[in-house]
Amino acid sequence: MLDTLADPLSMLPTWELIDEIKSEEREVSRHRARQVELLRELERRTMRDPSPTTLAADLDVSTRTASELLETARRTPELSDRFQKLQSGAFTFDRAAALARLFAAGAEDETLAEAESHDIAGIYKLRSLTKRVRRRDERKAHAERHVRTWTNLDETAGFLSAQLTSIDWATVTAALDHRADRLPGYETSTREQLRADALVSIAQDALDGALQPGTSTGTVVTVMVDAAEASHTDCETGASVTAGPRIGPDTLDRLLCGGSAELVVAPETGYPIAVGPTTRVVPPKVRRVVLNRDGGCTIDGCTSNYRLEVHHILPRSRGGGHDLSNLTTLCWWHHHVDVHGRGNAIDPDSPPHRRTIVPESHLPP
Ligand SMILES: [Zn+2]
Ligand SMILES: [Zn+2]
Known part of the structure; x- marks a missing residue:
């Protein structure tokens, strides 16, 4: 019992x-x-x-x-x-x-x-x-190949959906994995995130043609800023790429940092965020000095030499200039993904060759 x-x-x-x-x-x-x-x-x-x-x-x-x-x-x-x-x-x-x-x-x-x-x-x-693979199965797969792209409503994210033949699919996934394996972000990113970064970097390579390390100046886009709008929201409103998607403050910082944007300020307000075409890029001589001085990505422990870029430690949108002490060399992944993508900044007090990354809010005001 x-x-x-x-x-x-x-x-x-x-x-x-x-x-x-x-x-x-x-x-x-x-x-x-x-x-x-x-x-x-x-x-x-x-x-x-x-x-x-x-x-x-x-x-x-x-x-x-x-x-x-x-x-x-x-x-x-x-x-x-x-x-x-x-x-x-x-x-x-x-x-x-x-x-x-x-x-x-x-x-x-x-x-x-x-x-x-x-x-x-x-x-x-x-x-x-x-299972038999018939000619007609293969031809159907070939005829149905496509890549569709669209953005979400507020245009802060874009989507891709694709169908490829099995062999093309194998080529594409092998290329994505090959590139993802060479990006330094494996400790802080998921495999899917790294593959997304890989896709963007392959696209960037294609736009720039065959690249020597350190020669990337990025694609120049024109950003329209409605200064009256932008000034009271810290650029969360009022900025867009000409005939293209809306962008926010992180992207604006990135475009300005890479010298890949020229700003046009709405003429009726004349608010001075203008960066004229002559000063928009880091002068080539300064670039060379910075790349030579640093000899590679300056993030502590990073050995990547892929598409070395010059970054403004104090962002240009906050008045940072092209002076040598405000510039440091970053690899593509640290620059594009870890700093600007995640809204982070370089700790200005970290040693010049062992730079650390902090949230942008940690920068002195
Ligand atoms: Zn930068
Ligand atoms: Zn790096």
Whole structure:
């Protein structure tokens, strides 16, 4: 009697727990086998296949589960050994479904027999080897290739969606990974973020042509600033790229730092944020001196030499000038992503060759 008061699960030895989990899975197989039988009968009566979406909605399961059920019903003959093994619980439903898909892909009996000794991942691998790639499949994939781009409503983010043929997809993902592996940000960024950085850097290379390290001046864009608007919101409003997207203060700082923007101030206000074309870039001689002096990215521990750029320690928007003491060399990733992308700044008190990065709010006002 005392036993019934204690939690019976906590009394079970571990091996029994595992055994019971396994036997419940065999029970699931038996229920799935019954569903498969019922579905077959249903298809016979209605003379047409229920769609995976309808079945998924009826059963409140994922479309993947629904289409596995349908595929298994269609591809596992009632009298077959495979069906009996599902019924008896010797096969899990996942195994039976994987075998049904292998059969649907056109596998011969020999392959099916071989597959029974594989784990489920192995069966799917066999299936991808068995599945025929027809010319028309390849041509369809080629004809459907595309890259779509769009921005969100406030134009602070852009999106890409792409479909490529498998070989082109392999080229593109290999190139993204190759470039991402060479960016120094792996400790502070996710793989997806690094791939995004890689894509941007490849695009930048393409726009600039073949580049020698340290020769990048960036693409020059014209930024329109409505000074009356910008002055009372710290540039959160009023700035946009001519015939292009809206930009905010971080991007403005970056464009001004790289000398890649010329500012045009709304003439009616005449508010003086203007940076004329003659002073917009760091003079080439100063650039060379800074790049030579620093010999590479000055961030502590960084060894990247990729697209070295000259950065203004006190941002230009806050009055920082082109004087040598305000300039430091950064690699593309530290400059574009870690500093300007994240709204960070170089700690002006850090040693010139072991620079550290701090939030911009840490800069002296
Ligand atoms: Zn900069
Ligand atoms: Zn760096």
